[in-house]
Amino acid sequence: MANTRGAAVKYDSVQKSYDGETLVVKNLNLDIPPGEFLTMLGPSGSGKTTCLMMLAGFEPATHGEIYLNDRPINNVPPHKRGIGMVFQNYALFPHMTVAENLAFPLQVRGVGKAEQQDKVKRALEMVELGAFGNRRPAQLSGGQQQRVAVARALVFDPELVLMDEPLGALDKQLREQMQYEIKHIHENLGVTVVYVTHDQTEALTMSDRVAVFNDGVIQQLSTPDDLYEDPQNSFVAQFIGENNKLNGKVVEINGSECLVEIDDGTKLKADKVNVAAVGDRTTLSLRPERVEFDTVDTMDNLVNGRIEELIYLGDHIRVRMNVGGNDEFIVKVRNRGEKRKLAVGETVRVGWALNDCKALDAVV
Amino acid sequence: MSDTHAGEVLTTQDGKPLKVALAKALRREKLRALALIAPLLIFVLLTFVAPIVDMLFRSVENGIVEETLPKTVVALQEWDPTSGTVPDEAVFVALYDDMAVAVEEKTHTRLGSRLNYEASGISSLFRKTGRGIKRMDEAGPFKEQFIDLDKDWGTVETWQVLKRFSPRYTPGYFLNAFDAQQTANGIELKPEDERIYMYLFGRTLFLSVAITVSCLLLGYPIAYLLSALPLRSSNLLMILVLLPFWTSLLVRTSAWKVLLQQQGVINDFLVWTGIISDAGRLVMINNQTGTIIAMTHILLPFMILPLYSVMKTISPSYVRAAKSLGANDWTAFWRVYFPQTIPGIGAGAVLVFILSIGYYITPELVGGTSGIFISNRIAYHISSSLNWGLGAALGTLLLVAVLVLFVVYDKIVGIDNVKLG
Numbered sequence: 047m048a049n050t051r052g053a054a055v056k057y058d059s060v061q062k063s064y065d066g067e068t069l070v071v072k073n074l075n076l077d078i079p080p081g082e083f084l085t086m087l088g089p090s091g092s093g094k095t096t097c098l099m100m101l102a103g104f105e106p107a108t109h110g111e112i113y114l115n116d117r118p119i120n121n122v123p124p125h126k127r128g129i130g131m132v133f134q135n136y137a138l139f140p141h142m143t144v145a146e147n148l149a150f151p152l153q154v155r156g157v158g159k160a161e162q163q164d165k166v167k168r169a170l171e172m173v174e175l176g177a178f179g180n181r182r183p184a185q186l187s188g189g190q191q192q193r194v195a196v197a198r199a200l201v202f203d204p205e206l207v208l209m210d211e212p213l214g215a216l217d218k219q220l221r222e223q224m225q226y227e228i229k230h231i232h233e234n235l236g237v238t239v240v241y242v243t244h245d246q247t248e249a250l251t252m253s254d255r256v257a258v259f260n261d262g263v264i265q266q267l268s269t270p271d272d273l274y275e276d277p278q279n280s281f282v283a284q285f286i287g288e289n290n291k292l293n294g295k296v297v298e299i300n301g302s303e304c305l306v307e308i309d310d311g312t313k314l315k316a317d318k319v320n321v322a323a324v325g326d327r328t329t330l331s332l333r334p335e336r337v338e339f340d341t342v343d344t345m346d347n348l349v350n351g352r353i354e355e356l357i358y359l360g361d362h363i364r365v366r367m368n369v370g371g372n373d374e375f376i377v378k379v380r381n382r383g384e385k386r387k388l389a390v391g392e393t394v395r396v397g398w399a400l401n402d403c404k405a406l407d408a409v410v
Numbered sequence: 411m412s413d414t415h416a417g418e419v420l421t422t423q424d425g426k427p428l429k430v431a432l433a434k435a436l437r438r439e440k441l442r443a444l445a446l447i448a449p450l451l452i453f454v455l456l457t458f459v460a461p462i463v464d465m466l467f468r469s470v471e472n473g474i475v476e477e478t479l480p481k482t483v484v485a486l487q488e489w490d491p492t493s494g495t496v497p498d499e500a501v502f503v504a505l506y507d508d509m510a511v512a513v514e515e516k517t518h519t520r521l522g523s524r525l526n527y528e529a530s531g532i533s534s535l536f537r538k539t540g541r542g543i544k545r546m547d548e549a550g551p552f553k554e555q556f557i558d559l560d561k562d563w564g565t566v567e568t569w570q571v572l573k574r575f576s577p578r579y580t581p582g583y584f585l586n587a588f589d590a591q592q593t594a595n596g597i598e599l600k601p602e603d604e605r606i607y608m609y610l611f612g613r614t615l616f617l618s619v620a621i622t623v624s625c626l627l628l629g630y631p632i633a634y635l636l637s638a639l640p641l642r643s644s645n646l647l648m649i650l651v652l653l654p655f656w657t658s659l660l661v662r663t664s665a666w667k668v669l670l671q672q673q674g675v676i677n678d679f680l681v682w683t684g685i686i687s688d689a690g691r692l693v694m695i696n697n698q699t700g701t702i703i704a705m706t707h708i709l710l711p712f713m714i715l716p717l718y719s720v721m722k723t724i725s726p727s728y729v730r731a732a733k734s735l736g737a738n739d740w741t742a743f744w745r746v747y748f749p750q751t752i753p754g755i756g757a758g759a760v761l762v763f764i765l766s767i768g769y770y771i772t773p774e775l776v777g778g779t780s781g782i783f784i785s786n787r788i789a790y791h792i793s794s795s796l797n798w799g800l801g802a803a804l805g806t807l808l809l810v811a812v813l814v815l816f817v818v819y820d821k822i823v824g825i826d827n828v829k830l831g
Contacts, residue, residue, distance in 0.1 A: 102730075102734055103733075103734075104730055104733075123733075123738075124730070124733040124734055125733045125734070125735075125736050125737055125738050125739075125742075126736075127734075128736070129734060130734070130735075131730075131731065131734040131735075133727045133730070133731055134727070135725065135727065137725065137727040137728050137730070137731035139728060139731075139732075139746055139750075140750065141749040141750060150732070150735055150737070150745070151735035151736050151737075154735065154736045154737045154738075154741055154745075155736050198735065199734075199735075202735070202736065208734075
């Protein structure tokens with residue numbers, strides 16, 4: 047973000063209800079500094095798209111105020127907000143050519159003909175579609191349409207660009223490619239981007255910060271690696287990446303550590319994240335790749351598990367085990383051409399470090 | 411597409427040419443499909459296409475002169491209508507023979523009324539001749555006797571009409587439909603005060619355009635509302651739109667009579683509120699206004715439904731995108747939404763226009779004299795004046811006019827741009 051020319055966005059205790067009975071967005075407070083790429087991530091119905099629509103001006107906030115560069119924008123109509131937006135199905139105007147689509151925001155702003163052409167050309171080159179100006183959107187592939195939509199949202203030099211699940215309609219390979227392209231465009235231009243998705247990989251790859259939404263509330267707002275390494279609650283741990291759950295009860299608390307007795311009686315040491323007192327129910331969260339088969343006695347946690355299933359995936363092997371009464375316990379073993387063969391039905395000893403095991407709020 | 415290389419013909423396993431085998435395999439499917447639609451096809455051919463073709467054919471058919479006066483027609487071939495003299499005795503001999511047979515069979519009056527369409531007075535000439543022919547001297551000479559019986563036989567014009575309409579096919583009905591007539595000097599327009607059909611065609615076109623435009627103006631917002639409202643309310647609205655379909659056309663038209671007449675509900679209300687004076691009651695029925703109002707009401711669903719089906723497919727994200735790109739409400743509508751509804755407008759306009767151009771019952775009931783259409787005139791010729799030939803010619807012209815407009819429309823808007831659903 048060398049040349050930041052983005053806008054700052056601030057949600058100040060924003061609430062939204064459609065029917066007057068339930069809140070879709072419950073008291074949202076969010077500060078987005080200029081030039082940040084912020085992703086709102088969450089399952090459908092979590093309120094993330096509503097937040098985006100309120101920022102764009104298509105939905106009024108029921109309560110609270112949204113600020114754009116410290117200016118309240120609740121009463122500013124969408125077309126005066128100067129926010130670029132990429133829609134889920136691109137919303138490219140089908141009766142206009144690609145160049146006309148791109149020229150549209152410039153025309154309505156009264157930009158001169160020559161400058162229009164110049165800007166359209168530059169925008170098309172930015173997304174490597176220089177030769178496609180005269181085509182209709184329907185004549186383009188999904189990925190090309192996507193690029194045109196991005197170019198159109200950027201052609202009038204907005205300080206803020208909103209993207210509403212823009213890659214949802216693309217196949218996996220194209221989606222990954224576009225993720226990098228959008229990320230690079232953001233890095234080059236320095237605009238603020240608010241990106242909505244339900245795809246956690248997308249969120250982790252592209253964002254500076256991710257706001258994980260559930261039930262109208264931001265569950266956690268942090269950088270992608272923090273989100274993965276230090277989930278603040280069970281929902282986040284479950285939603286981001288793969289996760290093993292072990293339910294139990296806190297029996298001892300030592301500063302930032304705690305001792306948890308899981309339901310089959312095994313006692314495990316864990317990082318105390320979201321538990322309050324001894325006797326609380328808790329769910330331990332453990333990433334599959336942090337569990338080791340080559341155990342040493344000095345490891346914080348050591349348990350026996352029975353191998354239920356082996357799935358060969360080339361670069362790694364997924365081992366489904368029964369650990370502590372949970373037979374959905376997954377361990378990922380890197381494929382190092384090992385001599386030691388695992389076999390279904392075998393009982394093996396596995397272990398992991400205290401810091402990789404998070405004691406979070408209990409999942410019922 | 412072709413997989414055959416330089417002269418090599420692809421064959422099936424048992425050596426038949428592939429194309430023959432394919433055609434054979436497809437033929438059975440085609441026959442089966444044809445058998446499925448055969449009942450409807452035959453029904454339509456027998457009850458719809460055949461009568462229409464037969465009716466349209468009457469616009470040029472003119473066998474009656476040749477059938478009633480066969481010898482006269484042959485004899486007249488020698489006569490030069492531009493000579494300025496009445497044909498000679500030979501023609502009158504033939505006429506006497508033909509008339510004797512015709513009077514026996516009572517077909518001469520039919521011929522008289524047919525030729526009366528072309529030149530008035532001929533009907534009474536034939537009637538009079540029919541009555542007098544028995545008293546004629548069979549030995550001749552006939553020329554004087556015929557002229558004595560009715561001096562019209564001695565005028566060149568009578569014979570010119572006979573000669574002109576003796577061929578089996580005639581352009582006479584069509585000329586008539588164009589307000590023209592065939593005279594000795596060739597084709598020319600009728601006198602100003604006798605021209606009525608071109609004017610009626612013009613009025614039909616004008617009123618149809620007016621009805622189409624008012625349907626569009628009234629229907630567009632409703633169609634938009636239908637497509638934008640949540641499902642529950644839009645279903646209710648849709649029922650209201652379709653309600654006119656479930657009511658008899660006559661009931662609806664009569665309702666307009668009650669509403670619009672000078673002592674009707676609307677005038678009474680306007681007088682009561684003092685907007686108009688009792689003396690200045692509006693004339694809203696039995697004229698063009700009445701026709702436009704009643705027909706707009708009747709044809710409105712035909713505009714709304716195609717518009718609705720097109721608007722429903724336009725995602726609201728287009729307008730949102732336009733607004734996010736900086737367009738105000740009007741620009742977003744005019745530059746982004748409206749162009750996408752053109753296929754619906756096209757379909758609705760074509761439908762309403764074609765329906766209204768041939769409409770009959772409503773103009774008949776509420777149109778008075780100034781609001782009637784060409785179709786009312788066609789109906790008059792079919793059922794009252796019994797000049798089926800002219801009725802058929804007018805009908806053919808109407809059909810051609812619609813087809814021409816259709817082609818023009820295709821050139822301008824493109825027929826594949828029309829979407830009905």
